[in-house]
Amino acid sequence: MSLHTPRKKPRIYFDEDGGPRRPHPIHSSPLQKQREQLPIAKGREALVREIRQNDVTILLGETGSGKTTQVPQYVLEAGLAGKGMIAVTQPRRVAATSLAARVAAEQGVKVGELVGYSVRFDDTCGIDTKIKYVSDGMLVRELLSDPLLSRYSVIVLDEAHERTLRTDFLIANLKTIQAKRKETTDAKGKGKAPASGINPLKIIVMSATLDAEKFSRFYNNAKILYVKGRQHPVKIFHTAVGQTDYVDSTLRTFFQIHIDQPPGDVLVFLPGQEDIESLEKSIKTYARRLPESCMNVLVYPMYASLPPSLQARIFSATPSMSRKCILATNIAETSITIPGIKFVIDTGKCKEKRYLSRDTGGGFDTLLTRDITKTSAMQRAGRAGREGPGFCFRLYTEEAFNGLGTAAEPEIRRCSLTQSVLELKCLGQDLETVEFMDPPDINSVVAALKALWILGALDNSKALTPIGRQMASFPVEPYLARIILASNTHGCTSEVIDIVSLISSSSNLFLDISDQRDAIADARSKFRHPSGDHLTMLNALRAYQEMAETESKGSRRDWCRQRFLNERTFTEALKIRDQLRLTCQRVKLDWKASKKDSEESVLRSFTTGLVQNSALLQPDGTYKQLMGHSVVKIHPGSTLADKKVPAIIFDELIYTSHIYARGVSSVPRGYFSGATPTLPNGS
Ligand SMILES: Nc1ncnc2c1ncn2[C@@H]1O[C@H](COP(=O)(O)OP(=O)(O)OP(=O)(O)O)[C@@H](O)[C@H]1O
Numbered sequence: 001m002s003l004h005t006p007r008k009k010p011r012i013y014f015d016e017d018g019g020p021r022r023p024h025p026i027h028s029s030p031l032q033k034q035r036e037q038l039p040i041a042k043g044r045e046a047l048v049r050e051i052r053q054n055d056v057t058i059l060l061g062e063t064g065s066g067k068t069t070q071v072p073q074y075v076l077e078a079g080l081a082g083k084g085m086i087a088v089t090q091p092r093r094v095a096a097t098s099l100a101a102r103v104a105a106e107q108g109v110k111v112g113e114l115v116g117y118s119v120r121f122d123d124t125c126g127i128d129t130k131i132k133y134v135s136d137g138m139l140v141r142e143l144l145s146d147p148l149l150s151r152y153s154v155i156v157l158d159e160a161h162e163r164t165l166r167t168d169f170l171i172a173n174l175k176t177i178q179a180k181r182k183e184t185t186d187a188k189g190k191g192k193a194p195a196s197g198i199n200p201l202k203i204i205v206m207s208a209t210l211d212a213e214k215f216s217r218f219y220n221n222a223k224i225l226y227v228k229g230r231q232h233p234v235k236i237f238h239t240a241v242g243q244t245d246y247v248d249s250t251l252r253t254f255f256q257i258h259i260d261q262p263p264g265d266v267l268v269f270l271p272g273q274e275d276i277e278s279l280e281k282s283i284k285t286y287a288r289r290l291p292e293s294c295m296n297v298l299v300y301p302m303y304a305s306l307p308p309s310l311q312a313r314i315f316s317a318t319p320s321m322s323r324k325c326i327l328a329t330n331i332a333e334t335s336i337t338i339p340g341i342k343f344v345i346d347t348g349k350c351k352e353k354r355y356l357s358r359d360t361g362g363g364f365d366t367l368l369t370r371d372i373t374k375t376s377a378m379q380r381a382g383r384a385g386r387e388g389p390g391f392c393f394r395l396y397t398e399e400a401f402n403g404l405g406t407a408a409e410p411e412i413r414r415c416s417l418t419q420s421v422l423e424l425k426c427l428g429q430d431l432e433t434v435e436f437m438d439p440p441d442i443n444s445v446v447a448a449l450k451a452l453w454i455l456g457a458l459d460n461s462k463a464l465t466p467i468g469r470q471m472a473s474f475p476v477e478p479y480l481a482r483i484i485l486a487s488n489t490h491g492c493t494s495e496v497i498d499i500v501s502l503i504s505s506s507s508n509l510f511l512d513i514s515d516q517r518d519a520i521a522d523a524r525s526k527f528r529h530p531s532g533d534h535l536t537m538l539n540a541l542r543a544y545q546e547m548a549e550t551e552s553k554g555s556r557r558d559w560c561r562q563r564f565l566n567e568r569t570f571t572e573a574l575k576i577r578d579q580l581r582l583t584c585q586r587v588k589l590d591w592k593a594s595k596k597d598s599e600e601s602v603l604r605s606f607t608t609g610l611v612q613n614s615a616l617l618q619p620d621g622t623y624k625q626l627m628g629h630s631v632v633k634i635h636p637g638s639t640l641a642d643k644k645v646p647a648i649i650f651d652e653l654i655y656t657s658h659i660y661a662r663g664v665s666s667v668p669r670g671y672f673s674g675a676t677p678t679l680p681n682g683s
Pocket residue numbers: 038061062063064065066067068069070098102207208231334335336337338339382385386387
């Protein structure tokens with residue numbers, strides 16, 4: 001297909017939708033004035049009064065009305081938090097970090113002082129912090145060491161409509177924590193907060209798109225409040241006819257905006273990384289062909305596995321005579337304000353994670369592209385119109401919008417529950433007995449119990465073992481925590497922590513470019529380990545650290561580029577390693593334990609954690625799961641691709657054209673014996 005400018009492509013026509021049209025002036029006044037002009041500011045007094053009077057408040061308000069940034073400040077400024085802290089949970093780390101920056105600026109402080117954030121492997125909060133934006137996962141972790149969350153007086157569950165597994169976990173636990181703290185208070189002070197001890201807890205649930213009645217019922221008919229109005233109008237357009245190729249339609253719509261519309265940045269919602277990368281290339285190619293009189297186009301990708309430092313680029317100011325085009329997954333759908341965004345293009349698609357259980361031939365997460373829900377469509381449109389009037393171009397018809405489902409199925413109904421079961425066990429609870437808003441599927445609960453039992457975290461009577469408790473201390477997935485604990489027995493914790501840190505980074509260390517695989521194999525031959533990817537990773541890290549001791553920043557980058565390695569993975573992994581070493585110290589594990597000839601010890605440690613992620617070579621040359629029914633292939637990007645070895649262990653299975661094992665090592669079959677516990681007869 002020859003390339004031609006999008007101008008020559010047929011235009012896409014959009015129907016204008018109803019919706020608020022009221023023009024609103026853009027204010028360039030200081031932050032305080034902006035605060036006062038937010039729709040929520042008009043209701044401030046009433047809001048504070050209601051929060052003061054109620055244990056639980058459900059707050060609904062349009063996107064951009066000021067809930068996330070203002071409510072915590074109102075609570076603080078009205079003294080409702082007393083001596084305690086205010087936690088504001090966010091389903092995504094990028095939201096927690098960017099909101100803390102904004103609210104700190106509004107308070108005139110630095111992040112980490114009065115206002116801070118805490119996300120996995122990055123905690124900025126200090127002794128003065130009163131407002132803490134925290135990822136829902138981090139608050140769950142805090143629960144493990146402080147089961148009454150005693151340092152918080154107010155917990156705000158923001159974007160509760162997303163119904164992530166962690167948010168549902170918190171929704172359920174906060175209800176019991178609140179009741180327990182009330183009991184303590186009543187007992188000590190007959191209804192009044194005691195001078196010392198734990199204060200009562202206030203819960204605020206917030207969203208723009210929430211089934212408020214359902215939340216209210218769950219929290220014993222909690223009060224529902226509505227914030228009226230939005231700051232700036234967003235004009236919504238739907239395509240006149242349905243689109244078959246959303247990537248191509250996005251390309252054309254972007255250039256229609258770029259050529260026809262005044263300055264203003266564009267935020268595009270796409271389902272996943274592959275589409276983002278292909279569109280990034282096309283937009284850059286077409287942009288080069290535009291006349292010089294056109295503005296520059298700056299394209300920024302935005303997806304979960306992009307390192308945080310690259311994600312942060314989307315918040316940078318757009319230079320003059322340029323237009324920022326952010327290509328994002330639903331990671332940018334809720335909570336955040338990206339300065340400069342005037343136009344949103346919504347493809348109407350997203351990827352949904354769903355766990356396919358071992359019993360049905362899976363044992364892995366699938367990521368399938370599907371239509372978004374009405375809730376998502378509204379959140380996406382809400383990313384425009386935050387600093388001035390905005391526009392949202394939906395690449396689907398109004399009829400298609402009307403046919404969308406209302407809200408996505410909660411994660412608790414579709415994701416692996418292994419980590420949650422472990423966390424609940426640490427709190428002395430069972431998933432089967434906790435009162436969730438939507439109970440999990442019993443098969444998923446059984447699968448999680450089984451996985452934990454195999455890892456040795458639970459005993460034959462489903463009780464938490466000392467190993468299980470230690471596993472929960474590590475801020476990594478249970479199987480990785482198990483590998484670290486096993487390394488203690490094998491005396492190679494130092495090596496294992498290095499590898500686990502690399503696996504836990506947000507991006508893959510090994511860049512995989514399908515048409516350059518020979519060149520890649522050649523470039524990596526110096527540190528390639530015959531046993532496979534885990535020890536190759538370790539060799540790569542050691543080589544990198546040795547080189548980095550003497551080389552400049554530029555040379556380090558070149559060194560990584562020549563070897564098709566992701567330098568950011570190294571830098572991130574080194575930070576994660578520090579955290580894991582600290583955790584080891586806390587649970588009295590010697591992280592310095594190291595072996596000169598560590599191959600067998602490392603692989604035995606990994607086998608202990610990965611026994612459920614293993615496959616045996618079959619006579620026909622395929623690999624079949626040891627625990628499960630699937631036939632898997634070694635991923636072409638692996639150092640073991642095309643190799644036939646008797647048995648493999650792997651970090652994950654991914655499903656594309658086949659079921660591929662990624663992060664693979666070859667191990668002797670004998671390593672599996674004794675790696676699993678045995679059930680007593682009849683269990
Ligand atoms: N980083 C920022 N830069 C510029 N303006 C911002 C920023 N963060 C917030 N704002 C302003 O504050 C307004 C309110 O933001 P806030 O996140 O509190 O709204 P919200 O009601 O929680 O929205 P949502 O439901 O979409 O999360 C935004 O519409 C925008 O005008």
